[in-house]
Amino acid sequence: MLITLKETKEYLRVDGDEDDSLIESLINASEEYLKNATGKTFNSTNPLARLFCLVLVVDWYENRGLTAGKVGQKIRPVIDSMLAQLNYCYPEEMVE
Numbered sequence: 041m042l043i044t045l046k047e048t049k050e051y052l053r054v055d056g057d058e059d060d061s062l063i064e065s066l067i068n069a070s071e072e073y074l075k076n077a078t079g080k081t082f083n084s085t086n087p088l089a090r091l092f093c094l095v096l097v098v099d100w101y102e103n104r105g106l107t108a109g110k111v112g113q114k115i116r117p118v119i120d121s122m123l124a125q126l127n128y129c130y131p132e133e134m135v136e
Contacts, residue, residue, distance in 0.1 A: 048067055066097045066101055074123075074126070079127075082126070086126075091122070096111065
């Protein structure tokens with residue numbers, strides 16, 4: 041797991057536990073999205089992979105009623121840039 045529920049909730053600024061199941065599902069989906077987009081499984085020492093997942097979870101969480109599972113248009117350029125860097129710039133030691 042790249043990111044934890046606790047750190048994701050802190051990043052989202054969510055205090056309660058009523059959305060824990062949803063957030064955990066979004067975390068898992070973000071990590072699968074990263075793996076499918078790059079063909080790599082990153083470990084938790086890769087800061088860009090961790091940030092990628094956090095950004096994706098925030099987008100999906102904040103826009104969950106509008107675009108279920110899709111990346112928002114406002115962050116699409118950021119996501120594309122991060123994916124390019126993760127795909128081509130990281131050495132194998134930061135990949136599981």
